[in-house]
Amino acid sequence: MTSQTAPTGNVPTPDQIRRAPKVLLHDHLDGGLRPGTVVELARESGYSQLPETDPDKLGIWFREAADSGSLERYLETFSHTVGVMQTRDALIRVARECAEDLAEDGVVYAEVRYAPEQHLEAGLSLEEVVEAVNEGFRQGERLARENGHRIRVGALLTAMRHAARALEIAELANRYRDLGVVGFDIAGAEAGYPPTRHLDAFEYLKRENNHFTIHAGEAFGLPSIWQALQWCGADRLGHGVRIIDDIQVQEDGSVKLGRLASYVRDKRIPLELCPSSNLQTGAAASYAEHPIGLLRRLHFRATVNTDNRLMSHTSMSREFEHLVEAFGYTLDDLQWFSVNAMKSAFIPFDERLAMINDVVKPGYAELKSEWLFRQAVSTSGSVPQEG
Structure with missing residues (x-):
């Protein structure tokens, strides 16, 4: 199943991809050192x-x-x-470098997730872990600005599916809401650990009008997606790539969506797709065969993400480069993914809109003008004159 299309114009160079304003929703702090x-x-x-x-x-x-x-x-x-990552100084450093690295790669907004319960071995409390990571992100944002880059980083607090601290972590996320934490997540092995084990956490977050995403549809398939949405009420799907199992491509090229896939598309539920990571876990055999091609063509709320930059040897720029090579994506496509992600972020609507209108769209407009200028030069053989 490949939805590869031929390039139609303004196909970006690697340098333009790096400079493009990118938005990242699914990145693990402990996977990006x-x-x-x-x-x-x-x-x-x-x-x-x-x-x-x-x-x-x-x-x-x-x-x-x-x-x-x-x-x-x-x-x-x-x-x-x-x-x-078990001390305050270590957490501050890792978070600071995360923000700096993302900013250097052209990411203007990121939501980075981590599980506070995994960083208690040296005696830190859950609160001390959150405060250290938040401090690191703020330091990284300041250093990025000093180096001419703009980035805003929000934290997602993750609970582990196999543990029994989801409600505690959800309450922690709510306590640090508006103090650097923008939402909640659960992660870990899907098989045998359904999100329904943590319904008390999700019910609490809904009562508090808070945001959460759920790792679902990465390996376990459609049942985990259905449970995340219909039982738990997730705002976004962490990965969600297995929604492709509910989409049939007919011999004549027509496409038929099952009821769950139709629901996900109709409700504009964001999919936090991570192409390189999905290849490692077997969700696709190659970038050209990755479901993102068809999901983009069918106008799902698809977003592009890194998951674990260290383990996948990737970045947002590399993810976009792979997709440009596989599908002939243009600057218009990369803007579409970036706007999708910004629309789906867990910050207030007016702040999302400001990022889209003041940062993302102007950044891509500048790159498109640059591309048109290069085309004019290559066509005419001379630099266009002003006036």
Whole structure:
């Protein structure tokens, strides 16, 4: 199932993709560390379990482990990043560098998620974890501005599906609402741990008029999507790529949507798609065969995300580059994905609208003008004169 189309104009260069204002909704803090930071934090904290102590070799190990097809090796990668994120200073540094790295890549708005319950081994409280990460994000935003980049980072507090602290983490997210935390999430293995185990957390968040997303439809399929939406009331689907299982492409090229897929599209439920990560988990065999091509063509509320930048050796720019190569996407398509994501963010409507009208659309308009100028030069052989 490939919906690849031929380029029709304003296909961006890698440099333009990097400079394009991008919006990121699905990025894990413990999945985006710099390898050098992992090595330094391990040395400072006495963490001695790293498979490599050379940053370059460690970066390669993370990628190969994530690509191995072994769930045990994939999960081991997070044991190392979480293992060095157990102190206030470490959390501040990781969050600060996350904001800086995203800004350097042209991300103007990001929602970055993490599970506070995983960072308590050195004696921090849940509140101290949240406050350290928030401080790191604010430091990163300030440093990005000093370097000529604009970014706003909101935190999503994640509860682990296999644990029993979802309500506690939901209450924590509500307590730090408007203080840097913009919503709630649950993550972890889908099979055997349905979101319905945590209905008390979701009912609490709905009573508080708060936002939440649920990891669903990444591996387990349509039942997890249905439960996330109809039982739990999720605002967004973390991944949601398996919605493709409810879409049939006929021999004549026509498309038939099942009732769940129709509901997701009709209700404009955002899909936090993560192409590179989805390839690693087997949701697609290649970028050209990734469901995002068909979902884009059918006008689902599709967004593009990184998931785990370290493990997938990716960035928002790399994700867009892969899609441009696979589907011939233009600047118009990249703007469509970026506006979709900004519309779906968990900040107030007026702030989302301001980001779209004052940052995202003007940024893409400038790149399109640049593309038209280059085309005029290549056609005429001379630089157009003003006046």
